Amino acid sequence: MRPSRMVNRSDANSLPISTPHFVGRDRELNALRAAVSRRPAIVLVEGEAGIGKSRLLQEWIAGEQALTALVSVCPPLRESLTLGPIVDAFRGIDRLVAGLRLTDLAGALRPLFPEWSGDLPPALEPLEDAKAARHRLFRALDELLRALGVDVLVLEDAHWADEVTLEFLLFLTSRQRADGPSLVISYRPEEVDAGSLLLRLTSRLPVGVTGSRIALASVAPDDTASLVSSMLGGEPISHEFRSFLHERTGGIPLAIEESVRLMCDRADIVFRDGQWVRLALTELQVPPTVRDSTRERVDRLSPAAQQTLRAAAVLAEWSSEAAIAGTAGLTPEDARAGIAEAADARILSGDDRGRWRFRHVLVATAVYEAVARTDRALLHRRAGEALESVDPQPVARLAHHFREAGVTAPWARYAEQAAAQALASGDNTTAVVVLVDLLSETALPPADLARIARTTGLAALGRREPVDEVYHRVVRGLRAVLDGPGLSAREQAEIRNPLGRLLITGGEAAAARVELERAVTDLGHDPAEAAKAMTYLGWAYGSPWPASTHRRWLRRAADLAAGIESPAVRLNLTGNRAAAFLMLGDDEAWDVVAGLPFDGATAPERLDVARIHTNIGTGAVMWGRYADAERHLAVALRLADAEESSRLLFNVQLELANLDWFRGRWEGLAERSAALAEANADRPAIHLAGVRLIARLAAAAGRRREAEEQFRFVLDEATRLGAADDAMEPAAELARLWRADGDIPRALQITDAPLRTIRGKGIWLWATDVAPVRVEALLAAGEAEAARALTEEFARGLRGHTAPAPRAGLALCRAHVAAAGDDPARAASAYARAAQAWEALPRPYDALRAREGQAIALLAADRVAEGRQMLSVQYEELFRLGARGDADRVAQRLRDHGADVPRLWRGGRKGYGDRLSPRELEVVRLVVAGRTNRQISEILAKSPATVDQQLRSAMRKAEVTSRTALAVKVTEAGMLEDDDSGVTLS
Known part of the structure; x- marks a missing residue:
């Protein structure tokens, strides 16, 4: 038996503490070797902090002497330097750049590597387009990699990487060839957003590229024992010590190592009976965290x-x-x-x-x-001062340190330099994040604040992210600068212009109009920006102006655009003008549309063309020109998909879903609508449009309560945001529901405001859905003269306009008026004409409902057999379309007239039905945790209205009327113990 050897505090330094051996990772190491051996390869090494990702890569690199590897680590900076990790990796090479065979393209590398300026080709001409500049830089970096003969590019802690670095990795992935470098990337999954570019590295691998994902888990208890033993001279540890340590550290190698070192420092372990044991296992506390x-x-x-x-x-x-x-x-x-x-x-x-x-x-x-905290500020200031002597200056780090130090002037100076570097690489988000905090710094001179605010606003317009916290911070910051003193009229205009356009992105149409109108009078020095602002003012939503005012803005923008040299700017203005004229219902829009391109020479041009065709497709859907809509949306879909613009793809997918609704292609539409609404919870316009689609389907299926709630939500939000055109359909559908209930006053009241808007603006294109239901309600209220007057007013408003959808709506108004007369045969003919107009679009659901009116008129004309036959046809077609609620109504009419109703198969209900959606489940969990709606909004980064809508939907499905009752019901249902979404609350 070996003697007992106690370790006391005074003798702690004599304890044989060694670096732990590499244990428990043989399978992962072999997998990494095998993956990289099949070049080119992309290997993702994932795991939580301290799990051993870096150690795995170190062991692998040490055993691969034949490979040329570049290794870099992403720093945990609040504002990462654009392409900083990639630049650091190249700076670690031993080989001289002067001896490499580089083309003139390598001149693009000079801004990144000023210390190599004597060895690189001459600098290239700057590009105005940020994305084109970024693409050129990526190509140059790729050329340098290949010239150096790099076999593997290793990037550690990629969860901290800036977006441009990740885009460069995706660029390398798309160009992988047998002679290209493999990529090995480590990251923490818990710190990667669901939409991060990092997760796409292995989602679409080119042919011939090996993709592998290695996930590191906690080490097993036996490996914990081996790791600790290797630190303590190779001697074994007791079973109790092993179990205790594994349980308290969770098997995280870093936590194990640090805990052992601490126990040694505290003399909490003893070598006894041939093994290491811990003293007083139940009394002395082992720190549970590395901290x-x-x-x-x-x-x-x-x-x-x-x-x-x-x-x-x-x-x-x-x-x-x-x-x-x-x-x-x-x-x-x-x-x-x-x-x-x-x-x-x-x-x-x-x-x-x-x-x-x-x-x-x-x-x-x-x-x-x-x-x-007081000491941190001093240390950050010293760090900034120390790094100022570094050449080249690490401007992002300098901005970070001076910001944390609270020293405004150097913070602002370096932040602007870092933002300029990020923008030069096309990384707008990094530029915005670096600058936005400066907008609240009142210590800066007004002129500096104005310049920074303008740069921030324009950079924010170029971001590809949806409406998020960064967007809200920018809006708050720009408004704060505008509220401050000392700005000239020109400086205010240069801030209000991007602010107004950002507010359009955020769905705040009325507020956007106010900012743009105030900006445009002082933008004479910048015709391109003035024309853009005028074009936005030409869009018909968000203001009480009549159509003539919007047309005047559009024509002023067109006059300015004629003198602008940049083809890209002229294209942008022309496309926006065409879409604006479509919203006004003006036929001249189609002459402009005919001259639009269907592709672009550069990535930014293609994205702009895609956006333009999306807007044209939206207008064509509103007009009822569905074939045109399908053609333009197909162009937009192709370009948006090619450029991997997820944001624009959502817009296109939404309009395609709208098109499918109108054309009667309802199969799978419920699932698509729910997915669109949930995926765009922070983009108000897209989210509301998705909810509107859900409501349409619910109303057609006869789920009246659900439809009413959803339409009410859409109407309230559209009204709050100032989106007058988006308020038309939900108001019309609510009126239709209430009229069916016999609540005529309510149906009239809900259509008052939309009709006032249409009359005030003179845009009768918007009356397609509102006018027919308003006419019906007026007739039901005994106001036949008012119904006829509205119908004639609608007809006058459409003179000179050829949009098919509102003309079908006008035909339906006339049919309703005819049905209120004494000639049912005339009414049947009028409904037939309305149905034909809808069928010509085609818009089968509306056509079927018009045919129902025709059948009712035939029955009233004593053409019973003909009317019953028509109702039977409508019943079957409505049922097969998915309009089960309408089909049930028609079936009842058939029974009332003595006809047999065929029994048709009823499939399962689409969508989540009575189950909670994943987004509703998130909200309910926080309700049970006692959070208020405002707190839930902040936690989930959703608008309060979205939280309220999802909470009300959950309460409806649970058949409860209070938050408390909802919490009780979901808890009793055991839903909170289940990770799966879609738990039924019944």
Whole structure:
């Protein structure tokens, strides 16, 4: 038996603590080797913090001496430098650039590598288009990779990568060839958003590219024992110690390692009876997190080492001894001694370039969070001052440090430089995030604030993300600058212009119109921007102006556009003008549309052409020109898909879904509508349109309560947002529901405001759905003269306009008026004409409902057999279409007239039915947790209206009328214990 060897605190340094062996990862290591051997390959290594991703890559690289690998790590900066990880990877190469065979394209690399300027080709001419500049830069980087003969590009901690870096990786993926580099990328899945570009790296692999995803899990209890044993001289550990340590650390290698080091520092372990055991297992507490263990370990170091670690934590990246010394406020000698002590304690690690950083990010975070906030500001200021001497200056890091230090002037200076670099690479989001916090800095001179606000607003317009928290921060920031003192009229206009266009993106039409109208008078110095603002003012929504005012703005924009040299700007203005004229119902729009291109020479041009054709398709749907709509939407779909613009694809998919509704292609439409509504919860216009589709289907299926709730939600939100055109259909459908209930006053009241809008603006294209139901309600109220007057007013409003859909609506109004007369035969003919008009579009659902009116008129004319026959046909066709509610109504009419009703097969109901959707489930969970609607809105990044709508939908499905009752019911149903969505609440 071996003697017992106690370790006390005074003798702690004598304990044989070693770097742990690489254990429990043989399968993953073999998988990584096998994947990379099949070049070209894309390998994603995923796992939570501390799980061992970096160690796996280190072991693999150490065993692959024949491979040329570039390795970089993404720093955890709040605003990452555009392409910073890629640039750092190249700066680590030993081979001289001067000897490489590079084409003139490599001149695009000069801004990224100013230290190589003597060895690179001459700088290229700047490109105005940010996306084109980014694509050229990507090609140059790819050329450099191949010239260097790089076999593998390794990127660690890609969850912190800037968007342009991820786009470059996707670019490499699309160009993978047998001689191209493989990609090995590590990241934390829990820190990657669902829509991140990172997750698309292996979703669409080119032919011949090997894709592999290696997920690291916690190590097993036996591997925990092996890892600890390797740190303690190879001696075994007790079963109790192993179980205790594995349970408390969750099998996370980093947590295991740090906990062991802490226990050794505290002399909490003893070697007894041939194995390591822990003293007082039930009494002494092992820190459950790396944070606790790290803080205690750091406290045992000398003051100089502790200050060095605080500086390294603030710097957050590989940093030189000089930078650490300057940040820590230490002499070079003291800093060097502190670094050496921290390195000996296995907290810092160095590279062959004399730089240092924390071995683990979690440890760095623990140290940083332990620094008092007042001390953090001082350390960040020192870090910024230390990094100012670096050449080239790391402007994103400098902006970050001076921001955290609260030193406004250098923060603003470096933030603008970092934003300019990001914009040059086409990374608008990074530029916006770097700048937006400056907008609330009243310490800046007004002229500086105005310049920064204008840059921020224009950069935000180029973002591809939907309406998110960044969008809201920009809007708040721009408004704050406008509310401040000292801005000239021109400066205000240059801020209001992008603000107005952003508000259009956010669905705030009325507010957008106010900003643009105030901006346009002071934009004379910039004809292109003035013309854009005028074109937006030409759109008919969001203002009480008559159509003539919108037309005047559009013609002013056209006059300005004629003198603009840029073909891209002229195309943008022409496309927007055509769509605006379509919304006004003006036939001249189609002459403009005929001259639009169907493709573009560059990616930005293709995206603009796709957006234009989406808008034309939307207008064509409103007109009832469905063949034209399908053609334009097909162009938009092709281009948006080719450019991988998910945001634009949602717009196109929504209009295609609308088109399918009108044309009677309802199969699978419920699922598509629900998916569109949920995927665009933070894009008001798209979300409301998706909900409107859901409501249409619910109304047709006879789910009256659901339809009413959804239409009410859409109407309220459209009214709040100032989207007058979007308020027409929900008001008409609510009136139809209430008229069917016999609530005529309510049906008339809900159509008052839409009709006032149509009359005030003179846009009778919008009356397609509202006018017929209003006429019906007036007739039911005994106001036949008012019904006839409205019908004639509708007819006058359509003179000179050829849109087929409103003309079919007019035919239906005339049929309703005829039905109220004394000649049922005349009414039957009028309904037949209305049905034919709908059929010509084709719009079968409306045609079937018009045929129902025709059949009723035939019955009233004593043409009973003919009327019953027609009703039988309508019953079967409505049923097969999916309009079960209408079919049931027709069936009852048949029974009332003594006819037999055939029994048709009824399939299952589409959509979620009485089950909660995934988005509703999110809201309900937070309700049960006691959150208010406002808190839920903030947590889920949804608008309060969306939360309210989803909560009301959940309450309807649960058949309860209060939040408390809902919480009780879902808890009793056991839903909160089930990860699956779609739990039935009955």
